[in-house]
Amino acid sequence: MNKNLIRRAAVAALLALPLLATAQDKEAAAIRKNLGERIPALSQIDEIRKTPMAGLYEVRVGTDILYTDAEGNFIVQGNLLDTRSKKNLTEERVEKLTAIKFDELDTKNAFTMVRGNGKRKLAVFADPNCGYCKRFEKDLQKVNNVTVYLYLIPILGQDSVEKSKQIWCSMNKGKTWDDWMQRDVLPKGASSCNTDALTANLEFAKKYRITGTPTLVFADGTRVPGAINAQQIEQQLAR
Template sequence: MSFRIRVAAIASAVAVAAIGAGYVLSAGAAEPALDKVKATVQKALGPNVEIKSVTKSPLAGLYEINLGSQVVYSDATGRYVLNGDLLDTQTATNLTQEHLAELNRVKWSDLPLDRAVKWVKGNGARKIAVFSDPNCPYCHKLEQMLTQVDNITVYTFLFPILSEDSNTKAKQIWCSADRAKAWRDWMTAKTAPGGAGTCDTPLEANLKLGQQLNVTGTPAIIFPDGTRAPGLIDAATLERKFAALKKS
């Protein structure tokens, strides 16, 4: 199950009229065209949504606006906005998705893995990090799928965004004597975690981290090369990704 944070919630508005503000320009910000886009867009929607960068797109006269969780496009005046994918027909490449993936690449070594629930199967050589809500149905399906995968280490960042009960269960799981067992028992067998959940937890920090990394849905899987898979994937897709990582 997915959710929308503030930036993603703007998407429908982008489709019909405008985009967000709270603007940070990338290299080249001194160009008059970029300044004009900045001023117009900022005035349109105000300061509540951060625009991470504005750059020239490969198409003349079209500017790429990075909202973190999505990329949209504007003309040089900032008046007209296009919400959609830019395709290169010669190379059969989705330039929007390709660039968004690069913009959202995560540095694995920067992940605070001590704030994650860790479990290991086999030799644990293959690693993933997952942002997951205890009450997310697709997160449950992912955990059940992972029981089919060998030689894996999973770092789960408890990310309770669906309900107050999600927060309660996340606290109970984190405060359990065996966090990994409590997490997997709940996610694979619906065995409810016990205890009051009154210890210090990293939940608030995890929520802030997810926002910083533009995690807009659960589950969100991050691989050691910094790429991600938003949403549920199957075992075959995961194995193909691991094989690609091994070759790289």
């Protein structure tokens, strides 16, 4: 192809970018205005962007994803699937929005348990009344050379709140946790210390859609919902 033609095409594409951006901005503004006026819950939209499907726009509020047309006249709630690639685009988007960077976890809201040299790292979000958490803890005992950061998120009722407070306020949090989760020794003692960490953990869980326990976060950012066995833990730690 003639070099001059290539140059002209490149220049034309660059000149078209501002016009394209302006058109998209206008469409986004129209969607934001119409949805905000018609649906109070959508008065604070975080992001609006085009999807791969012609005429369909993604509307993001926090980590909640909705879809609409170019004027905000219709709302679609559900998953957007790409039949060619067989990908769930909504699921991929939510996973990206709720990804947890291990280095950004606030460890002051967790208690730490070190086994062996502690070189490998794992964060666990758990509820003291979660049966799957108890099963997971027994498997975790078979894993050595790991540092576990345990984040209490009492999501299974008021009794979970009370137990979490007693565990958090105990002199030896790790031992109290192990005694209860593995030996059914009820946590005892005061529950009136500063428990802001529990509140922070619940807010974090809501933000990142941690709705079940245990939820595991490995050092490479891999997030695993649910109890896995010792072999699977080892596989993830080795990644």
